[in-house]
Amino acid sequence: MYAALKTSEAAAQFITYARDVKQLSAHTLKHYQRDIDSFVAQLEPSDADNIHSLKEYHVRSWANSLRRKGLAPASIARHLSSVRSWFQFCAKRFGLSHNPAAGVRAPKQARKLPKAMDADQINQCLVAPSESDLDTRDLAMAELLYSCGLRLSELQSLTLAQIDIQQRLVTVTGKGNKTRQIPIGGVALDALKKWMRQHPLAGDLQASTPVFTTRQGKALSPRSIQTRLDRLAKHNAIPVHVHPHMMRHSFASHLLESSGDLRAVQELLGHSNISTTQIYTHLDFQHLAKTYDAAHPRAKRQKGKA
The missing domain is CATH 1.10.443.10 (Intergrase catalytic core)
Known part of the structure; x- marks a missing residue:
C-alpha cells in the first residue's frame, strides 16, 4: 500500500526526471508542465492531494472541458499525451495501479497533408x-x-x-x-x-x-x-x-x-x-x-x- 502523494509533488518529480534522465528539450518540458498543470487545476482539492485516487473519469472530464473551450483535436491529443506519460512515470515510480488516461482518446482530427513545392x-x-x-x-x-x-x-x-x-x-x-x-x-x-x-x-x-x-x-x-x-x-x-x-x-x-x-x-x-x-x-x-x-x-x- 502506497502512501498518499500530492499531484503537485508527483508532477515536480516527473519534470525533473524528464529533464535530467530523459534529457528532453526545454520546449517539451514547458508543454509537459503546462498540460499537467491544466489537468491538476480542474481537480477537487481532495483528489489533487492524492494521485492514487485519480480515475479515468477525472481525465475524461478534463478532456471534455478542453473541447468545450474550443481546443483543436491535435491540441487535446497533445494534452492527453503529456498526462498519459506522467501517469506512466507515476506507475513505475510510485506504484500507481493503473493509468487513468490510458483509455481516453482525443476527438478525431482530419489528417492534413503537408504542403510541398514541386x-x-x-x-x-x-x-x-x-x-x-x-x-x-x-x-x-x-x-x-x-x-x-x-x-x-x-x-x-x-x-x-x-x-x-x-x-x-x-x-x-x-x-x-x-x-x-x-x-x-x-x-x-x-x-x-x-x-x-x-x-x-x-x-x-x-x-x-x-x-x-x-x-x-x-x-x-x-x-x-x-x-x-x-x-x-x-x-x-x-x-x-x-x-x-x-x-x-x-x-x-x-x-x-x-x-x-x-x-x-x-x-x-x-x-x-x-x-x-x-x-x-x-x-x-x-x-x-x-x-x-x-x-x-x-x-x-x-x-x-x-
Missing part, C-alpha cells in the same frame, strides 16, 4: 537575389533545408562541429535526442562553402561556432530564419508562403517520388515511427494522380458521355 518551384526559389553576404547566407540556409530535410530547430542550432565538408555529411540531434547523419547534396555544399567564406567569424572559426549567424556573429533566431526564407521565396516570385517545414516536406516527397524507399526517407527525416513518414505516400500518390490526369489519353471523360 521541383520547378524549388529551382525557382533557390536563387540568391544578389552576391551580398546576407543573401549568400540565406541561400545556403534554404539549400541545406531542402538538401537535408532539416527541422527549423536543427538548422538554427547547427554548429561547425556538426558539418563534415570532406565526407559531405551533417550530423544533427532531433526529437527524442535521436542523432542522425544526412548527406549534403553538391549544390547545397557549394552554397554552404560560399557562405563560410563570408561568415562574420571566418577568421576565427571554432567547432562551437554557429553555422548561420547575424553580421555580428550571433546565432540567428528561429524567427529570423523563417522571415529570411520567406523573403527569398517572395523575391523569386513563389506564389505561396514558404517556411522551413515546407522545405522539409518538399525534400521528403521528392526523395520518395524518385526512390520509392520509405524506410530511407524515414531515417533521413529522423522519424522514430514509420507511420509518421507514411503521410508522404499520400503526397506521392497525389503527384501520380495529377500526372495521370494530365497525360493519360483516357483520363478525361469524352464530351457527351456519362
Whole structure:
C-alpha cells in the first residue's frame, strides 16, 4: 500500500526526471508542465492531494472541458499525451495501479497533408537575389533545408562541429535526442562553402561556432530564419508562403517520388515511427494522380458521355 502523494509533488518529480534522465528539450518540458498543470487545476482539492485516487473519469472530464473551450483535436491529443506519460512515470515510480488516461482518446482530427513545392518551384526559389553576404547566407540556409530535410530547430542550432565538408555529411540531434547523419547534396555544399567564406567569424572559426549567424556573429533566431526564407521565396516570385517545414516536406516527397524507399526517407527525416513518414505516400500518390490526369489519353471523360 502506497502512501498518499500530492499531484503537485508527483508532477515536480516527473519534470525533473524528464529533464535530467530523459534529457528532453526545454520546449517539451514547458508543454509537459503546462498540460499537467491544466489537468491538476480542474481537480477537487481532495483528489489533487492524492494521485492514487485519480480515475479515468477525472481525465475524461478534463478532456471534455478542453473541447468545450474550443481546443483543436491535435491540441487535446497533445494534452492527453503529456498526462498519459506522467501517469506512466507515476506507475513505475510510485506504484500507481493503473493509468487513468490510458483509455481516453482525443476527438478525431482530419489528417492534413503537408504542403510541398514541386521541383520547378524549388529551382525557382533557390536563387540568391544578389552576391551580398546576407543573401549568400540565406541561400545556403534554404539549400541545406531542402538538401537535408532539416527541422527549423536543427538548422538554427547547427554548429561547425556538426558539418563534415570532406565526407559531405551533417550530423544533427532531433526529437527524442535521436542523432542522425544526412548527406549534403553538391549544390547545397557549394552554397554552404560560399557562405563560410563570408561568415562574420571566418577568421576565427571554432567547432562551437554557429553555422548561420547575424553580421555580428550571433546565432540567428528561429524567427529570423523563417522571415529570411520567406523573403527569398517572395523575391523569386513563389506564389505561396514558404517556411522551413515546407522545405522539409518538399525534400521528403521528392526523395520518395524518385526512390520509392520509405524506410530511407524515414531515417533521413529522423522519424522514430514509420507511420509518421507514411503521410508522404499520400503526397506521392497525389503527384501520380495529377500526372495521370494530365497525360493519360483516357483520363478525361469524352464530351457527351456519362
